[in-house]
Amino acid sequence: xxxxxxxxxxxxxxxxxxxxxxxxxxxxxxxxxxxxxxxxxxxxxxxxxxxxxxxxxxxxxxxxxxxxxxxxxxxxxxxxxxxxxxxxxxxxxxxxxxxxxxxxxxxxxxxxxxxxxxxxxxxxxxxxxxxxxxxxxxxxxxxxxxxxxxxxxxxxxxxxxxxxxxxxxxxxxxxxxxxxxxxxxxxxxxxxxxxxxxxxxxxxxxxxxxxxxxxxxxxxxxxxxxxxxxxxxxxxxxxxxxx
Amino acid sequence: xxxxxxxxxxxxxxxxxxxxxxxxxxxxxxxxxxxxxxxxxxxxxxxxxxxxxxxxxxxxxxxxxxxxxxxxxxxxxxxxxxxxxxxxxxxxxxxxxxxxxxxxxxxxxxxxxxxxxxxxxxxxxxxxxxxxxxxxxxxxxxxxxxxxxxxxxxxxxxxxxxxxxxxxxxxxxxxxxxxxxxxxxxxxxxxxxxxxxxxxxxxxxxxxxxxxxxxxxxxxxxxxxxxxxxxxxxxxxxxxxxxxxxxxxxxxxxxxxxxxxxxxxxxxxxxxxxxxxxxxxxxxxxxxxxxxxxxxxxxxxxxxxxxxxxxxxxxxxxxxxxxxxxxxxxxxxxxxxxxxxxxxxxxxxxxxxxxxxxxxxxxxxxxxxxxxxxxxxxxxxxxxxxxxxxxxxxxxxxxxxxxxxxxxxxxxxxxxxxxxxxxxxxxxxxxxxxxxxxxxxxxxxxxxxxxxxxxxxxxxxxxxxxxxxxxxxxxxxxxxxxxxxxxxxxxxxxxxxxxxxxxxxxxxxxxxxxxxxxxxxxxxxxxxxxxxxxxxxxxxxxxxxxxxxxxxxxxxxxxxxxxxxxxxxxxxxxxxxxxxxxxxxxxxxxxxxxxxxxxxxxxxxxxxxxxxxxxxxxxxxxxxxxxxxxxxxx
Numbered sequence: 018x019x020x021x022x023x024x025x026x027x028x029x030x031x032x033x034x035x036x037x038x039x040x041x042x043x044x045x046x047x048x049x050x051x052x053x054x055x056x057x058x059x060x061x062x063x064x065x066x067x068x069x070x071x072x073x074x075x076x077x078x079x080x081x082x083x084x085x086x087x088x089x090x091x092x093x094x095x096x097x098x099x100x101x102x103x104x105x106x107x108x109x110x111x112x113x114x115x116x117x118x119x120x121x122x123x124x125x126x127x128x129x130x131x132x133x134x135x136x137x138x139x140x141x142x143x144x145x146x147x148x149x150x151x152x153x154x155x156x157x158x159x160x161x162x163x164x165x166x167x168x169x170x171x172x173x174x175x176x177x178x179x180x181x182x183x184x185x186x187x188x189x190x191x192x193x194x195x196x197x198x199x200x201x202x203x204x205x206x207x208x209x210x211x212x213x214x215x216x217x218x219x220x221x222x223x224x225x226x227x228x229x230x231x232x233x234x235x236x237x238x239x240x241x242x243x244x245x246x247x248x249x250x251x252x253x254x255x256x257x258x259x260x
Numbered sequence: 261x262x263x264x265x266x267x268x269x270x271x272x273x274x275x276x277x278x279x280x281x282x283x284x285x286x287x288x289x290x291x292x293x294x295x296x297x298x299x300x301x302x303x304x305x306x307x308x309x310x311x312x313x314x315x316x317x318x319x320x321x322x323x324x325x326x327x328x329x330x331x332x333x334x335x336x337x338x339x340x341x342x343x344x345x346x347x348x349x350x351x352x353x354x355x356x357x358x359x360x361x362x363x364x365x366x367x368x369x370x371x372x373x374x375x376x377x378x379x380x381x382x383x384x385x386x387x388x389x390x391x392x393x394x395x396x397x398x399x400x401x402x403x404x405x406x407x408x409x410x411x412x413x414x415x416x417x418x419x420x421x422x423x424x425x426x427x428x429x430x431x432x433x434x435x436x437x438x439x440x441x442x443x444x445x446x447x448x449x450x451x452x453x454x455x456x457x458x459x460x461x462x463x464x465x466x467x468x469x470x471x472x473x474x475x476x477x478x479x480x481x482x483x484x485x486x487x488x489x490x491x492x493x494x495x496x497x498x499x500x501x502x503x504x505x506x507x508x509x510x511x512x513x514x515x516x517x518x519x520x521x522x523x524x525x526x527x528x529x530x531x532x533x534x535x536x537x538x539x540x541x542x543x544x545x546x547x548x549x550x551x552x553x554x555x556x557x558x559x560x561x562x563x564x565x566x567x568x569x570x571x572x573x574x575x576x577x578x579x580x581x582x583x584x585x586x587x588x589x590x591x592x593x594x595x596x597x598x599x600x601x602x603x604x605x606x607x608x609x610x611x612x613x614x615x616x617x618x619x620x621x622x623x624x625x626x627x628x629x630x631x632x633x634x635x636x637x638x639x640x641x642x643x644x645x646x647x648x649x650x651x652x653x654x655x656x657x658x659x660x661x662x663x664x665x666x667x668x669x670x671x672x673x674x675x676x677x678x679x680x681x682x683x684x685x686x687x688x689x690x691x692x693x694x695x696x697x698x699x700x701x702x703x704x705x706x707x708x709x710x711x712x713x714x715x716x717x718x719x720x721x722x723x724x725x726x727x728x729x730x731x732x733x734x735x736x737x738x739x740x741x742x743x744x745x746x747x748x749x750x751x752x753x754x755x756x757x758x759x760x761x762x763x764x765x766x767x768x769x770x771x772x773x774x775x776x777x778x779x780x781x782x783x784x785x786x787x788x789x790x791x792x793x794x795x796x797x798x799x800x801x802x803x804x805x806x807x808x809x810x811x812x813x814x815x816x817x818x819x820x821x822x823x824x825x826x827x828x829x830x831x832x833x834x835x836x837x838x839x840x841x842x843x844x845x846x847x848x849x850x851x852x853x854x855x856x857x858x859x860x861x862x863x864x865x866x867x868x869x870x871x872x873x874x875x876x877x878x879x880x881x882x883x884x885x886x887x888x889x890x891x892x893x894x
Contacts, residue, residue: 090262096369099262100289216364230262234366237295 044139048146049172057147058177058252062240063094065251068148068176069233072158073225075109083109084134084161088225089144090233092151095240097233103144104226107134135169142166142174149251150178153208153232156260177251179258181232184239185211187257191246208232263288266368269317273341275385276315279378287378292369293317296361303345303359310345310355312369319365325357337362349375424509425502428523428531434459437466441478441492442485444469455520455532458493465522465529467493472519497522502530507585509533514550514592553596559604559667566597566671573631573844583836584808591627595620595722598637601667602723609660613652615725616641621680625718626790626806630840631853634676635668636715639688640728650690657688680715691728695735702739705749713750717794718805733803740798747799751888754791755881759874760784760859767859767870775856781839782855785877789832792880796821807832820883828880831873838862838870 057065070089076082089103108131141162152158155178163173185206209219212231215238219231248254266288270276276284292312296302296319303310305325320339324332338344348355349372378385433451435444437458448456448471460466469489477483477492499522500509509521513535523531549572552565572593573586602618622636623629639657644650661682669675682688689697698716701709717736721729740746760768760779769777793810796802802813808829815825843853862870 095294097293099266099291099293102262104261226262234293234295237293238297241295241297241300 044170045143045146046172048142049166049170049175051175053175053177054147057149058250058255060251062243062249062251062254065094065254066148067092067151067236068145069097069151069229069236070103070145070155070158071152071225071229071232072161073223073228074157074161077157079160079164082161084165085109086225087137087141087162088227088229089141090226090229091144091148092233092236095237097230097237102226102229103141104224105137105140106131107137108132134165138162138166138169145174145176148176149255150174150176151181151232151236152178152260153181153211153228153235154260155180159260177255178260179254180260181208181236181239181258182206182211183260184236184243184254184258188239188242188246208235211235266291269368270315273315275382279382279385283378283382287370287374290371290374294367294369296365296367298361298364300361300365301358302361302365302367303348303355303357305355305358307355310348311372312345313343313349313375314345314367314369315343316340317366317368319361319363321365322360322362323357324360346375350379422506423502424500424504424506424523424533425525425530427506427537428502428533429537430531432457432522432529432532434465434529435489436461437488437490437493439489440486441474441483441489444489445474445485448474454534457522457529457532458489465497465499466490467495468497468520468522469493470520499524500533501525507589511588511592514589514596517550517554550593550596553593553600556600557604559601559670562597562600562604563670563672569593569631573840583833583840586840587628587630587836590629590631591624594624594629597671598668599723601664601671605660605663605667609656609663612641612660613649613656614642614644615728616657617724617726617728618682618722619719619729620722621719622715623718625720627720628790628807628836630836631843631847633673635665635673636676636680637664637682637687637722638680638716638719639682640694640732641688641690642725642728643690643692653690657682658685661688678715691732694732698732698736699739702736702743702746705743705746707749710749710753714753714791714794717798720805737798737801737803741801747795748888750791750795750798751884754788754795755884757783757788758881759788759877761871761874761878769859777860778856778858780855781835781842781857785835785873786832786839786855788877788881789828789835792821792828792877792884795884820887821880824876824880824883827876831876834869834873 060066068089068091070087072087073085074082075085084107086106087103091098091101150159159174159178166173208228208231212219212235215235217231217234217238219227243249243254248257263285267281267284270284270287271279271281276287279287294314302314302321316338318340320337321344323336323338323344327333344359345355433447433453434457435447437460439447444456444458448454448469455468455470457465458467458469467490469492473492473494478485483492498512498516498518500512502523502525509523513519513521519535521533522529523533549565549568552568553562556562556565569590573590598618598620606612617640619625619638619640620636621638623633624636639661641653641657644653665675665681665683675681680687701713701716719729719733762768767779769779790807793807793814796814796818797804797810800814800817802810802817804810804813811825811829811832815822821828838857839855842855842857846853859867859870
């Protein structure tokens, strides 16, 4: 009920859930064309700017499935900006199956009221300007976003990206060296189980913004551990956190 | 949504809980989140000022400073729901202290602009932050800190932290005591002063003349102004040292009902301080309440004033007073009230046929009462010379004490449920009968006698002929020291109630009932310390009755407990402060003050201190067992 204050309807049938309404209509083409600025990678870890994002999908098959919602948060170093978040529910091109509805609690009728993803893509690109993109198994999210960018704008995101799972594994490997007798066991590497390991309690529901927040908190913990292992700049991070 | 989570968190924590939902959403939307792994130095003393107020969502931090000598002085531990960095955000010059995460810690950061807006628009927020500074900072720093300017800059002059020398007016006008009244008045009117200090031939202050003296002793009496001034000056000069804290001066001024006090440095006159100066320091002053009591002539008038005592406690708490200071001031004020009531009783019933002394017992006797407590009092009167006089005295004091009982009830002191009041014929009798009664309890220490001793042995004269009480005290002291049976019984009482700390260092709380999950601070912790102090002071023939005074005097006289005395004293201070805060909160919430504390609701620092306090009490009880009951275990 409280969240109604912030869930504003903009226009007749556009659900816009955000701290600040954005008015980006035109695609900022220069972001998609220009190379990543070298300043971004040279910044120290504590000054680097990140966008932590998560998407909810109708399924995991890139060809058949599509995006249901996108959630993203900005970070500067280890600091998460709460009010400045990005959350859009889109009209999926493929049908919402029963199983995915259960996960993200967006019903087909809700989603079908929302605009096509094309409307939101320029906003998203602008939101990510000059930031490193962070996500858990982010290659999947980026795969779907870039698929849409290609089909609508013949372009793709050029931001550097890091995967919290890759960083986690890198750190685990570093820690295991210290006590080599640990056998490497198959491990549950979902966002929730790793977060739990770090003592982060997850949001109640499984929507894109809650998961983006969970990812951001996990990333925050990982960032705090990295300097001890010699990771000090954004470039170092990108090197070890490749999706 | 993620903002809702922040709002939910904030609205469960003061001072945010009192803000509107809209304001909370504004704060939450501007907030950021940071994580600090254990051992991170979040703010550095003398480093850049903090740009944010940090509210701890999870974890805990230690706030400490490094003194000039290089010692680490811990100011506070803060945990979930607490905040830090406000002074630095408001001050904007530098960080005052080091803040180190002692656990993995998550904080919500609220920026400077938002905080300024909150403080401007919400008086409650201002008061909360202001109050919590006073409570946490001043209390901790009272003993530890030498350099006060480190924590708060100019302007904050406080009763308990300001030495008298800082507020005393250095321009004392003096005159030789040989001048005439007219000359003195001329000097005073020329200097626009309300008090003139008079010196003897060696320039030593010997007396003081105030406006009031000129009014009462000269004008009203039609005295000749050519008479020497020393005929009307007050000779008993009440003095304070310039290093005394202001509250000590306040205490003396309340006690002697004076308005000016000389401030000395090494015995030399350095300045003068008036109650006006102290009031300026304090807003509403206990002095003004004391004066109001003094000026009342009727029971009805006193009734009105007595209600103001609770307000004084609030002021003192806000000033960060230590518990013993609060109880001392409350005692002075309640004593004034009782004295005035006795004076009214004498006027109503008539003058007593024999000299008497009104004594306070129990916590009132020990000067450890907090808010208004039960009436615990008694009357010792001089031995009548004849049977007839005995009958007259008995009848008089019956009427007198019944009148007092009703008068005290009217002024908000409820009757004692144990009936330890002068109105009970058992507790008003001639000195000889009192001596016999005490001797009986000491020689035949039944369980009832031991119970009585915990109340009656802590008596203190309040009004009347103090020598009666002193004679009884001397008798008791001389009698108890060698009575092993009696002391053994007292020792048994002192170890009967053990502090509420379980085997696993967890608090033992009530399992059910009205006070489920709470513990009785008075029974479990305060009473054992009082009992321990009483036992050892009776053993060592110490006639003081206040627990802190007793502990102070025991030190150096008793090997078994010597090293624990300071700790027990500090523990006693801590417990009483906890109790006063708790009771004050209850009164503020419109509830009856009680002694039940929920240990889960204490801060990390309080919990740690509390556990340490329990450990100290246990150690003291252990040494009692070793001394009095060798071979047994607690």
